[in-house]
Amino acid sequence: MKIKVDWSTFILVGVIFLIGLLNLYSASYNLAKYLVWKQLLWFVFGIIIGLGVYVVGTNRILHLAPVIYIFSLFLLLIVLVLPYPGAHRWLRFGFFNFQPSQLMKIALPLFLISVFSHRGFTTVFSFVPPILSALIPAILIAQEPDLGGALLLFIPLFAFFLLRRVSFKKLFVWIFVGLVFIPVIYAHLQPYQKKRLTTFLNPHSDPLGSGYTIMQSKIAIGSGGITGKGWLRGVQGQLRFLPESHTDFVFPVFAEEWGFTGAVFVLVLYILLLWRLFIIANRIKLQPVREFLLLLLVIFTAQIVINLGMTMGLLPVVGLPLPFFSYGGSDLVTNVVLIALFQGAWREK
Amino acid sequence: MFNKVYKSGVLIAFLILISRLFYLQVVKGAYFYDLSINNYLRILPLPGFRGNILDRYGREIAGNKLSFCIQILPDKVKDKKSVFGMLSQDLGLDINVLQENYKKGFRAVFQPVKVAEDIPKDKAIYLKEKYRQVPGVMVEEEVKRVYPYENLCSHVLGYLGQLSQQELMELKPYGYRFHSLIGKSGIEKFYEPYLKGNDGGMLVKVDNQGRIKDILGKQSPTRGLDVYLTLDLDLQKKAEQILGEERGCIMVMDVHTGELLVMVSHPNFDPNVFLELDESKISHYLSSWDHPLYNRCIQGIYPLGSIFKLVTATAGLESGALSSTTRFKCPGYFEFGGRRYRCWKKEGHGWQNMGEAITHSCNVYFYQAGLKVGWKNIISYARIYGLGNRTGIDLPYENKGLLPTPEWKLKIKGEQWYPGDTVNLSIGQGYLLVTPIQVLRFIAVIANGGYLVTPHICKAISGESTGKHLPQKLSVKNSTLKFLRRAMYAVVNSPTGTGQLARLRGIKIGGKTATAQNPSGRPHAWFVGFAPYTDPEIAFLFFVENGGGGGFVTARMAKEFLEYYFRHKGKEL
Numbered sequence: 063m064k065i066k067v068d069w070s071t072f073i074l075v076g077v078i079f080l081i082g083l084l085n086l087y088s089a090s091y092n093l094a095k096y097l098v099w100k101q102l103l104w105f106v107f108g109i110i111i112g113l114g115v116y117v118v119g120t121n122r123i124l125h126l127a128p129v130i131y132i133f134s135l136f137l138l139l140i141v142l143v144l145p146y147p148g149a150h151r152w153l154r155f156g157f158f159n160f161q162p163s164q165l166m167k168i169a170l171p172l173f174l175i176s177v178f179s180h181r182g183f184t185t186v187f188s189f190v191p192p193i194l195s196a197l198i199p200a201i202l203i204a205q206e207p208d209l210g211g212a213l214l215l216f217i218p219l220f221a222f223f224l225l226r227r228v229s230f231k232k233l234f235v236w237i238f239v240g241l242v243f244i245p246v247i248y249a250h251l252q253p254y255q256k257k258r259l260t261t262f263l264n265p266h267s268d269p270l271g272s273g274y275t276i277m278q279s280k281i282a283i284g285s286g287g288i289t290g291k292g293w294l295r296g297v298q299g300q301l302r303f304l305p306e307s308h309t310d311f312v313f314p315v316f317a318e319e320w321g322f323t324g325a326v327f328v329l330v331l332y333i334l335l336l337w338r339l340f341i342i343a344n345r346i347k348l349q350p351v352r353e354f355l356l357l358l359l360v361i362f363t364a365q366i367v368i369n370l371g372m373t374m375g376l377l378p379v380v381g382l383p384l385p386f387f388s389y390g391g392s393d394l395v396t397n398v399v400l401i402a403l404f405q406g407a408w409r410e411k
Numbered sequence: 412m413f414n415k416v417y418k419s420g421v422l423i424a425f426l427i428l429i430s431r432l433f434y435l436q437v438v439k440g441a442y443f444y445d446l447s448i449n450n451y452l453r454i455l456p457l458p459g460f461r462g463n464i465l466d467r468y469g470r471e472i473a474g475n476k477l478s479f480c481i482q483i484l485p486d487k488v489k490d491k492k493s494v495f496g497m498l499s500q501d502l503g504l505d506i507n508v509l510q511e512n513y514k515k516g517f518r519a520v521f522q523p524v525k526v527a528e529d530i531p532k533d534k535a536i537y538l539k540e541k542y543r544q545v546p547g548v549m550v551e552e553e554v555k556r557v558y559p560y561e562n563l564c565s566h567v568l569g570y571l572g573q574l575s576q577q578e579l580m581e582l583k584p585y586g587y588r589f590h591s592l593i594g595k596s597g598i599e600k601f602y603e604p605y606l607k608g609n610d611g612g613m614l615v616k617v618d619n620q621g622r623i624k625d626i627l628g629k630q631s632p633t634r635g636l637d638v639y640l641t642l643d644l645d646l647q648k649k650a651e652q653i654l655g656e657e658r659g660c661i662m663v664m665d666v667h668t669g670e671l672l673v674m675v676s677h678p679n680f681d682p683n684v685f686l687e688l689d690e691s692k693i694s695h696y697l698s699s700w701d702h703p704l705y706n707r708c709i710q711g712i713y714p715l716g717s718i719f720k721l722v723t724a725t726a727g728l729e730s731g732a733l734s735s736t737t738r739f740k741c742p743g744y745f746e747f748g749g750r751r752y753r754c755w756k757k758e759g760h761g762w763q764n765m766g767e768a769i770t771h772s773c774n775v776y777f778y779q780a781g782l783k784v785g786w787k788n789i790i791s792y793a794r795i796y797g798l799g800n801r802t803g804i805d806l807p808y809e810n811k812g813l814l815p816t817p818e819w820k821l822k823i824k825g826e827q828w829y830p831g832d833t834v835n836l837s838i839g840q841g842y843l844l845v846t847p848i849q850v851l852r853f854i855a856v857i858a859n860g861g862y863l864v865t866p867h868i869c870k871a872i873s874g875e876s877t878g879k880h881l882p883q884k885l886s887v888k889n890s891t892l893k894f895l896r897r898a899m900y901a902v903v904n905s906p907t908g909t910g911q912l913a914r915l916r917g918i919k920i921g922g923k924t925a926t927a928q929n930p931s932g933r934p935h936a937w938f939v940g941f942a943p944y945t946d947p948e949i950a951f952l953f954f955v956e957n958g959g960g961g962g963f964v965t966a967r968m969a970k971e972f973l974e975y976y977f978r979h980k981g982k983e984l
Contacts, residue, residue, distance in 0.1 A: 224413045281450065284435040284443025301618040303450050318447075322436040326429060333425055344414065356413065363417075367424045374431045 066409045068342055074335040075386065075401055079105065081328060082312075082387040088294050089308040089315040090389070092301075097308060097389050104391040108398030115399055120351050120407040127169075127176035131195070134169035137162035138202040151206045152392075161392035163203045163211040168396065168403070170196060170215055171357035174222045175350050183228040189236055192222060207252050210368070210380030216240075217364045218357040225353050258379045275311070278304045279373045282314035283325070290321030308389045310381055313373045328387075332366055342404050351407050358400055451616050452627075456588065459608025460554040462635035464568060464598055466644040467672075467870055473568050473599075473682075476557045479535035479550060480528035483513060487547025494548060495526075501538060502527050518589065523549065528687075556592070561681045564647055566706035567640065567674050567806070567868060569597020570682040586610055592686075596704070598638060598869065599682075600807045605872050608635040636873035641670035649975045650675045653968050659936075659955035660707040660847050661968070663976070666855040666941060666950045669864030669880050671804075673951075676711075678703040707954070709802075709809045712844040713935055716927035717772045719839025721857065721895055722796060723781050724765055726788040728891045733780055735765050735894050741775035748831050752778050755926065755960070769898035772909045772924060774838050781837020782830060789836060790816055795885055796853040797863055798845055804866040812849055815842035840928055847954050850939060855950040857895050858921070858941035861885045896921050900944050910938065912966035918977055919944035922969065924962025933957040938965035942973055949976070 083098055090097040115123065123130075141162050142150050152159035178192050196219040204212035223233055248256065282298035285291070294300065296318035299307045307315050317325040336359070343355035362385060369384040371377035383390050385397045435443065464473035481498060488494050495513070499506040509526045516524040530538070530550070539550040556571055571592040574582065578593060586609055587593065593607075594600035611632035616625040650661040650673045663673035680703045684692045696703050705711065727733030743759030745752040754760065754774040760767070768776035781789060793799060799814030813819075815836065817828035835841030848866055856863055862882035869877050899921030902910040910922040922940030929935055936958030941947040951972070953965035 221413070221417075224416060227412060278450075280435060281443050281446045283432070284439050285447035286436055287440035287444060288437055297447050297451050301451050301616070301624065303447075303619045317432070317436065322432055322440075325432050325436065329425060329429060329432070333421070336421060340414075340417070356417070360417065363421060363424075367421075367428070370428050371424075371431075374428065374435060376427070376431055 064409065066411075067405050068338070068408050071335065071338050071342065071401060071404065074331060074338060078328070078331050078335065078386045081316075081331075084293070085312060085316045085319075085387065086308060086389055088296065088319060089299050089312055091294060091299075093308060100391070101389055101394065104394045105398065107391075108395035111395060112398045112402030112405075115402040116406045116409065118406070119410050120354070120403050121348060121410055123403070123406075124172060124176050124350055124354060127172040130165075131169045131173035134162060134165045135199060135202070137165065138199055142202060142205055151208055158391060163199075163206070163208060164392040164396040166199045166203065166215065167361050168358065168399065170199060171218045171222075171354055171361065174218065175354045175357065178222070179226075179350055179353065183223070183226055183232070186232050186235055189223070189228070189232065192219060193236060204250075207255065208381065209251070209255050210382040213380065214361065214364060214368075214382065218361050221357050221360040222353075225356065275305050275379060276375050279311055279314045280375050282311075283317040283374060286318040286321040286325070288322045290317075290319050290324055293319050295319060310369065310379075310383055310388060311373055312388045313370060313384050316387070317373075329370075336363055336366075339404055342408055346407050346411055348407075348410075351410070355404060355407055358403060362397070362400060451618070451624075453615050453617050455613045455615055457611040457613060457630075457632045458554065459610045459632035460634055461556055461599075461608055462606045462637045462873070464606070464638050464640060466640055466642045466647075467670075468643070469639065470644050472560060472564055472640070472642075472644065473556065473558050475554050478528060478553055478555045479530040479532065480525050480553055481530065481538070482523040482525050482549045482551050484523050484547040484549065485517060489546075494545065497545075498527065498548070501541070502530070502534075523551075528553075528555075556686055558682045560644075561683060562679045563644075563651060564642065564674075565597075565679040565682055566676045566708070567597055567642065568682055569599035569601075569807075570595055570680070570685040570704075571599055572685055595685075596807060597706070598640070598806070601805050602638050602869060602872070606635040606638060609633045638869055638873075639871040641665075641672065641868050641870045642674065643672045645979055646673045646972075646976060647675065649979075650972060651677070651679075653971050654955075657955045657958065657964070658701055658707075659958065659965075660711070660952070661954070661972070662708055662847060662851050662952045663972075664851055664855055664864075664866060664950050666859040666947050667862070667864070667882070669852070669855070669866045669882065670870065671866055671868045672949065674708050674868060676705070676707040680704055706806065706808070707847065707956075709804060709806055709846055709848045712810050712812050712846055713954070713956075714841075714927040714929050715839040715843060715845045715850060716925035716935070716937060717774075717839060718850060718923050718925040718937055718939055719793075719843065720769060720772065720777045720837070721899075721923060722793045722798070722839075722853075723777050723784060723789055723837040724769060724895065724898075725796070725887060725891055726792040727765070727780055727784045728894065729792060729887060730784060730788045732784045732788065733765065737780070738762050738764050739768070739776045739779040741768075741773050743775070745775045745778040745834070747778070747782075747834055748829070750831060752834055766894070766898045766901065769895075769923070770901040770905050770908050772902075777837045778834045781833050784837070786817070786828065786833040786836060789833070790814055792887075793843075795887065796856055798843075798849050798853060800849075802846075802848050802852050802866050804848055805869050809848070810846050812846050813842060813844040839925065847952055850937075851950055851952040854923075854939045854941060854952065856885060856887070857892050857899070858947035858950050860889060861887050861892055896941075896944070896947075899923050899940060903940070910940070910962065910966050912963055913938060913940065913969040913973070915970060915973055915977075918942060918973070920973065921947075922966070924966060926960040926962060929957075931957060933959050936960070936962050936965045938962045938969050940969065942976075 086101055087098045141153055151161050173195055174192055183189055196215045200212040200215045282304050296315055298304045298318050299315035304311055339359050343352055343359055346352040365382050365385055368377055369382050372379050383393045460475045463471050465471050495506050495509045499509055512526045513524050535550050542548040572595040574587055574591050574593050594603040611630040613626055614628040615623045618624050654661050654675055654677050661675040664671050678701050680696050740762045741754055741760040743754050743757050760771050760773045763776055793814055799812055801809045801811055820826055820828050832841055852866055863885050864882040865880040867880055902908040903914050903920055903922045909924045913922050920940055920942040921944050925937035927935040936955045938953045941950045953968045955964050958964040
């Protein structure tokens with residue numbers, strides 16, 4: 063077997079992950095220092111799975127798309143019916159938990175590309191099958207409840223239609239239908255989710271409730287100034303004014319301690335990584351593989367942008383982690399696998 | 412097409428993100444930095460506490476005690492109802508009382524609110540443990556002013572209250588804060604700058620639960636200075652017991668120094684009430700018809716009656732208009748200006764000299780004497796004796812009383828001064844109004860040989876004597892004063908004297924009764940005097956509002972008190 067990898071992707075991911083670990087150490091300093099080791103363990107686990115994916119090859123995985131998609135849907139159903147208290151996001155296996163919605167982030171692009179690629183989207187109704195294939199898992203994920211994870215699925219769907227060069231007019235018909243349904247969706251939201259949205263529109267409306275997180279996040283980022291307060295010196299994170307400072311709001315911890323300089327450095331690393339992945343995807347000659355990678359890239363990009371935007375108070379708090387930075391096993395493994403899929407395709411080129 | 416959209420999308424998104432970072436961290440960096448400091452820095456006030464107030468022998472009349480209270484941090488208590496329910500069970504208090512206290516005490520979400528206080532120590536320790544896990548409920552220690560004798564000396568001590576809005580504005584530079592207590596009356600008010608301790612504070616770093624993580628700085632609070640009073644607690648207790656439930660006052664003063672050994676005013680109040688959360692008792696004090704907060708010794712203004720005859724006599728003797736042998740006849744009444752002025756004795760006293768007239772407290776004698784002496788002389792000697800002026804006692808709200816003059820009458824009443832006004836004035840009736848403390852000092856002048864002392868009630872502050880009260884020698888002849896002393900001796904000791912009820916076995920005293928007619932009902936009863944007769948050391952004053960004629964009530968009180976005084980003094984020496 064020929065071994066071929068893109069080293070610059072590896073280095074970029076490695077650097078981002080190491081900085082993330084360093085930051086996680088600070089974010090979890092007063093919480094649970096072992097989180098760093100757990101995160102590292104998840105990374106290793108992700109590499110093992112990623113190696114498997116690499117060996118199997120992206121092209122072959124594409125052929126398994128319907129199976130993987132159905133399996134992911136099945137897991138999403140399972141997770142909803144299992145009698146856990148609280149949110150139904152995880153499959154719990156004792157020592158580790160798995161979030162099926164993460165698997166869906168890969169399964170949906172896979173399914174879209176392999177099943178609908180050769181169809182023509184000439185009529186308005188021909189849009190329905192791809193839309194349903196995103197809507198069904200989105201509804202299931204929204205039930206967990208995980209609004210961010212659910213909404214995220216519409217991004218590869220949109221990208222897929224862009225790739226198919228569908229007529230904008232017809233696409234807009236469906237976007238319009240979606241907009242009409244927003245009030246219906248809003249009505250079915252959990253009270254805390256509604257509150258997140260209203261406080262996004264006016265963060266001062268409830269400074270001790272859900273607006274608190276946005277406010278504290280902005281304070282954390284802003285108080286970092288140009289040079290930051292120094293590693294382990296961030297007050298917002300260390301004194302736990304900032305909720306979820308090791309998961310969704312891990313970036314403010316970094317921005318507080320490393321300032322504008324550090325924050326921009328990390329942003330540049332992400333841009334470089336995205337650029338590199340974009341180049342890799344475009345160099346793949348095989349159209350379905352190339353398009354699959356592009357959809358993955360769109361999801362990956364969206365997650366980064368939404369997380370950062372949310373911590374900076376530009377977007378509502380929807381609860382998406384920052385890839386390679388936030389603590390969280392399923393997400394980390396998924397992201398490593400995503401990189402492996404790129405590398406796998408690179409090898410097959 | 413897809414690639415173009417993706418590339419420009421990523422570019423725009425990251426440009427927005429970086430400019431947002433620039434805005435938050437560079438443009439508004441200082442602002443958010445301040446906010447983050449406000450997040451974790453708190454100044455915890457460490458209240459200073461007041462100095463003690465002690466009697467002349469160092470016995471504590473006002474002190475401090477350590478007490479425990481429950482405070483609620485509004486922004487940390489999520490479910491107020493269940494927290495109050497829990498507290499109500501643990502404290503045995505009605506939940507409505509707690510909620511009411513919370514509502515009343517609430518200032519801002521980050522300011523602790525006291526909802527219960529005076530929790531016993533054992534319970535406080537138990538609660539502290541129990542509520543450790545309940546965010547926003549704090550069991551705090553506080554140093555509280557306490558008046559162990561409750562109502563005793565209340566008018567001298569005064570009471571504490573929270574700063575008014577106006578006081579807060581003025582006193583902020585002196586370290587007073589919103590909830591600061593300040594002396595509102597009595598010694599607590601007059602010596603506030605000495606008694607007040609300075610608040611300290613702790614600069615602390617807190618986490619999101621308000622738990623202290625680090626102490627960054629500390630300024631220790633200080634304790635105020637101790638104030639030693641001239642009062643003798645034993646005598647004070649006895650005097651309060653003697654006055655009983657009467658409305659009135661009792662004072663005893665050292666005639667040479669002006670030190671008050673006793674100052675009792677009744678009805679009185681319990682100054683502890685003002686430190687409790689229960690406001691119904693306070694409003695009772697404020698609205699009660701008999702004005703319990705009012706120190707009758709220095710704030711009350713009353714007609715003086717016959718005691719004023721001593722002033723008329725002085726004016727006659729000093730001006731030369733009269734001599735001690737000048738005689739007038741008393742047929743029981745005096746016809747003047749078409750009016751009949753009565754003596755208290757219907758059948759009259761007959762011919763009398765001045766000494767006899769004082770002994771019998773004859774009105775008719777002094778009507779005629781007064782007319783002869785003239786209002787000018789009478790008023791002028793009254794003023795020399797300190798009537799109509801504040802004595803300068805070291806207590807707030809002292810009243811001036813009123814010495815009427817023709818100018819005053821014209822200005823206030825719009826009428827001219829009639830000779831009949833002089834007739835009334837010469838026996839201490841009419842427009843004349845005095846405070847008991849003025850009268851006491853006037854008696855002290857007679858007793859000490861002509862020295863106008865400044866009455867005072869603070870002996871020393873924190874060991875340093877406050878002895879700056881130099882008596883002023885008055886231009887009254889010794890012979891005059893000696894004559895008055897002798898007359899006052901006769902009041903008590905002559906078989907025809909009006910003050911015989913005060914006569915003591917073994918110790919000679921001088922005294923004078925007075926029955927002051929007034930518009931509020933029965934006449935006020937006065938008895939003043941000095942003891943011992945030779946080489947007097949104390950002057951005393953007994954006064955009962957609406958106590959009835961003849962000064963019987965008060966003379967009896969004087970006797971009981973003086974017996975105790977001399978027994979007590981023997982023991983002390």
